[in-house]
Amino acid sequence: MFSEFNIPEILKTDRDGFNFLAGLWHDAKDCKENITFNFDRCKFIEVNLAAVLGAMFDRLLFNGATPYVTYPDYIGSRRSLVRTGFYKNLRDDAKNEDRERYIPYRRFSIKESLSFKEYIHDEFTHKKRFPQCTETAELKIIEIICEVFANAVTHGGSMYVYCCGESHERFGIPMLDMSIVNMGTTIPDLVNEHLYRTFQKELSPCDCIHWAFKKGNTTKSTPGGLGLDILNTFITLNEGKLQMVSGTAMVDYSDGEHQFDSLDYPFPGTIVNLEINCADNKTYDWTNDNDEQQDIF
Numbered sequence: 001m002f003s004e005f006n007i008p009e010i011l012k013t014d015r016d017g018f019n020f021l022a023g024l025w026h027d028a029k030d031c032k033e034n035i036t037f038n039f040d041r042c043k044f045i046e047v048n049l050a051a052v053l054g055a056m057f058d059r060l061l062f063n064g065a066t067p068y069v070t071y072p073d074y075i076g077s078r079r080s081l082v083r084t085g086f087y088k089n090l091r092d093d094a095k096n097e098d099r100e101r102y103i104p105y106r107r108f109s110i111k112e113s114l115s116f117k118e119y120i121h122d123e124f125t126h127k128k129r130f131p132q133c134t135e136t137a138e139l140k141i142i143e144i145i146c147e148v149f150a151n152a153v154t155h156g157g158s159m160y161v162y163c164c165g166e167s168h169e170r171f172g173i174p175m176l177d178m179s180i181v182n183m184g185t186t187i188p189d190l191v192n193e194h195l196y197r198t199f200q201k202e203l204s205p206c207d208c209i210h211w212a213f214k215k216g217n218t219t220k221s222t223p224g225g226l227g228l229d230i231l232n233t234f235i236t237l238n239e240g241k242l243q244m245v246s247g248t249a250m251v252d253y254s255d256g257e258h259q260f261d262s263l264d265y266p267f268p269g270t271i272v273n274l275e276i277n278c279a280d281n282k283t284y285d286w287t288n289d290n291d292e293q294q295d296i297f
Contacts, residue, residue, distance in 0.1 A: 002033060004036045005036070006040075007042045008020060009044070010043060011044070011046065012044075012045075012046050013046050013049060015261045018263060019264055022248075022264070023264060025265070025268060026265040028060060028065075029268075031060070032063070032064045033065060034068065037070070038070050039077070042072045042074065043074045044074075044077055046166075047080045047084045047102065047165065047166040048164055048177045048178055048179035050081060050105055052181050053086075054164075054181075055182070055183050058107070058160065059183050069090050083101070084103070084166065085102075085106075102167075103123045103127075105162075106119055108162075109153075109160055110159065113150065116146065116163075117142060120142050120145050121138075124165070124176075124178055125142060129174055130276060130278065131277070131278070131283075131284060133283070133285075134286065136286045139286075140227075144230055145231070147227055148228075148272055149161050149180070155220065156184030157184045158182035158269065162181040164178070170275075174277075175275050176275070176278050177273065177275050177276075178274050179271060179273045180271075181272075183269035186246040186247035186267075187249075188248075189247065190219045191212060205246070205248050206249040206250075206261075208246075209244050209246060212228060213229055213251075213253075234284065235274070235276075238276060238280050239277045240275045241274075242254070242274060243272070244273070245271040246267065248262050248265070249261075249263075250263060
């Protein structure tokens with residue numbers, strides 16, 4: 001038996017892109033035979049989405065399928081996927097070209113929390129174009145992203161976390177994108193399970209994600225949350241973007257606003273997509289006093 005799934009000509013971090021990926025998983029998840037992800041027609045892909053494809057690829061292997069991936073015919077998308085290391089991880093005949101432009105494709109197991117922290121430091125916050133931060137501000141950003149990792153592998157029950165990204169221009173503004181992906185229990189499921197246990201009203205999938213971003217909200221038995229509210233504050237001040245996809249819910253935080261969307265099919269885990277505005281000339285600082293953010297100067 002053989003199944004083939006075509007990657008579209010354009011795959012971006014928008015509702016169409018995330019909806020396609022969720023639908024791809026819906027169609028492929030029960031396959032037990034050879035599966036090919038066909039990139040032949042893919043002219044453009046936002047490379048951080050390779051983290052989503054890599055997560056699905058591994059889960060298909062775990063489910064008993066034998067997945068394959070083809071090279072794009074188009075040089076732009078092929079070069080990006082090779083240089084970020086995606087094909088190096090999936091095909092032995094590919095060579096990785098390391099570039100400052102790319103955040104390399106990596107998979108981290110539940111035992112690699114220290115390696116993940118070093119990866120975020122070296123490949124994300126220490127990129128040349130990342131906004132200026134004091135040491136305390138940088139450590140706080142890294143701490144929050146590591147909390148996302150820890151939640152995925154402990155609370156969400158995911159075996160691995162997948163990451164990659166790239167530096168690029170959007171409407172003439174230099175941006176730095178990174179996606180963090182897991183295939184564990186979705187945020188809507190975790191939040192509604194917590195609300196049920198604490199005799200609170202069930203929320204819609206999108207409202208569950210919005211709940212997780214509010215300061216102090218947590219599904220853990222101990223006080224505190226993921227710090228997503230702090231990360232969202234930084235992204236808002238930076239004029240960047242923070243997206244989260246989990247289950248059928250997609251929430252997009254930008255310009256101090258949030259936009260909800262629902263996907264046609266559920267994504268079986270969580271995608272966190274960070275888009276940093278590298279034209280930001282502010283310097284960020286952080287104080288531990290009352291866990292509040294200090295003024296930008």
